[in-house]
Amino acid sequence: MTKKDFGMATVPPHRLVTSLEDKLSALETEFHGAYWExxxxxxxxxxxxxxxxxxxxxxxxxxxxxxxxxTEAVGEELHEPVLKRQLEVLHRSLIANQMDDELRAEMVTVSSSVETEFASFRPEVDGVRVTDNDILRILSTSTDEDERRSAWEASKEIGARVDDRVRDLARLRNQASRDLGYADYYRMSLELSEISEGWLLSFLDEVERLTHASYSSYKDALDASVAQRLRVDSVYPWHYADPFFQEVPPNGRVDLSPVLASSSAADLAAETFAGWGIDLAKVLEGSDLYPRERKCQHAFCLDVDRTGTDVRILANIVPGEFWISVMLHESGHAAYDLMIDQQLSYLLHRPAHTFVTEAMAILSGRMVREPKWLTDVAGIETGVVGDLEARLRHTSAAQELLMARWVLVMAHFERELYSDPESDLDSLWWALVERYQMVTPPPDRSAPDWAAKIHVAAAPVYYHNYLLGAVLSCQLESEIVADCGELIGNRAVGEWLTERLFRAGNLMRWDALIQQATGRPLSADDFARFVTL
Ligand SMILES: [Zn+2]
Incomplete structure (x- = not known):
């Protein structure tokens, strides 16, 4: 088929890109505005x-x-690298959205019905309807074995209500991918985000290997303290403080909230980035930072028109450590968006990859546990910080360790789900949880517990980005420290990040960018050192 079949004269690649880019930027900017509202x-x-x-x-x-x-233009021999990159970016974005109307409608119907079920379903514990927060409270405070077990089981009930539909979604996603010539949805999603499946799998294996010893010893110590506190002989999933064992339990971490109670999260974020020579004043001015009725309860950062002149943060700040860390995280995303080269056109004026901007955000978010940040930026007394230092380090390492082993479960599960949606997913889930999180499966349990995690339905083939981001954040941090010295309050750090990482936008693939920024390919070595307890 040629372009002439559509009644169009041959369009030179420049003009094709400009015309599609104009339409896309106008509509997407309007959409971003409406999304924000x-x-x-x-x-x-x-x-x-x-x-x-x-x-x-x-x-x-x-x-x-x-x-x-x-597709035709991208296959032509082009000697202009920027134009070639623009076409590649366009190509991937167009492929990801091709689908016949019937299939798209069916997918939207199934996925919204699953999301509605997640939003509205409330299980019962002892005859009382409970929310996610009630379950979390029971799991983090109760010492009553029956109550804990009931609360944990209640958290999984949603799985049995949606698992058929989640399997359906996987089948529909696979069908759309096969229509486009891909083996399945998992492989298509990775390829369209410029990640090779083979590379990802060996990376996940590497992370498993490098975190094995640290994780085993952390988990053994945690289980011993859990068994003692709850007076049980064997530790089962309901003995941990959250339904999927993703988080450091509250009694195993430093809570900085008391010492940060009177600090403003927005001011601390502004000061942290000012120390790197990055001015967030305009971002904070255009942002919506405090809780209100009818407002989204989460947090995100949005570059409305991808020019770096209208970057906004949505947050729901209340006093304490959590929202300070969230504000630092979102400010990391904002700084990246702000510092992309103004000369780059719409298609390339964005971070190189979701996980690369996530790495910057993760690096920024964990500053809240950096001793020098606590003294120099938050103004906490040196003596107070000194007493906490070892435990702060332990908390940061434990958080990354738990996240890594949990992502291994999710990433491997999704691969199997899309390889064969008809397989025995219930048993597969617990086999993966046992292997990667080293959690003892409940005896004789047969239930679709995998479907109780909303991301399987609502954010497919995304979870690995959290791990890649965390790993890259450690690699960036060690190179920055090696090149610039001190991390906090050092303008050279902002210059390093801008010149080596931010400025290029999406001009090159993430692997080329990481090589350019850090002088080596992405590897889990620095991460492994970071999580060594
Ligand atoms: Zn983020």
Missing amino acids: SQIEATPESEAKRAELELELRRLKGDPEALTMV
Whole structure:
């Protein structure tokens, strides 16, 4: 098929890119604006506007004619690297959105029904309806074996209500991918995000190997203290402080909230980045930072028009460590967006990869446990910080260790789910939990506990990005410290990040960028050192 079949004269690649980029930037910017409005003030009108623009955007990106032209142009021999990169970015974005209308409609129906079920279902513990927060409270405080077990089982009930639909979603996603010539949805998603499946699998194996000893010893010590505190002989999943054993238990970590109680999260974020020579004043001015009725309860950062001049953060700051760390995290994303080269066009004016901006955010978020940050930025007395130092280090390492082993479960599970949605996923899930998290499965349990994790349905083939981001954050940190010395309050750090990481936007693939920034390919070595307890 040639371009002429669509009644169009041959369009030179430059003009093809410019014309598609113009349409895309106009519509996507409008969508971002509507998305922001719907998140800061959820009304039927703002929700309808957001949904309408989202659909329009999907249609534009799903245009088969545009894909044909871009596919042809991308196959041509081009000697302009920037143009070539723009075409590649466009190509991947168009492929990801191709789908016949019937299939797309079915997928939207199934996934929204699953998400609605997650949002509305409330299980019961002892005849009382409970929320996620109630379950978390029981798991982090109760010493009553029956109550803990009931609360944990209640947290899994949603799985049995949605598992058929989640399997359906996997089948539908696979069908759409096969129509495009990919083996399955997992492989398509990785390829479209420029990650090779073989590379990812060996990376996951490497992380398993490098974290094995630290994790085993952390887990043994934790289990011993759990067994003693709860007076049990064997430790089962309901003895941990959260339903999936993802977090450091509250009694095994430093809580900085009391010493940070009177600090402003926004001011601390501004000061942290000012120390790196990055001015967040304009970002904070355009942001929506405090809780309100009808406002999204989470946090995110949005570069509205991808020019770096309208970057906003949504947060729900209340006093304490948690929101200070979240503000630092989101400010990391914002700094990246702000410092991308202004000359880059819309398609390339974005971070090199989701996990690369995530690495910057993770690096920024954990500053809250850096002793020098606590004294120099937060103004805590040196003596107080000195007393906490060893435990702060232990908390940071434990958090990354738990996250890494949990991501291994999720990443391997998703690969198997899309390889064969008909397999015995219930047993597979517990085999993976036992292997990677070293958690003893409940005796005789047969239930679709995997479906109780909303990400399997709602954020497919995404979880590995958390681990890649954490690993890269450690590699960046060691190179920065080696090149610039001190991390906190050092302008050279901001220059390093801007010149080596941010400025290039999406001009090159993530692997080339990491090689350029750190002088070596991404590896888990620094991460392994970071999590050594
Ligand atoms: Zn993030």
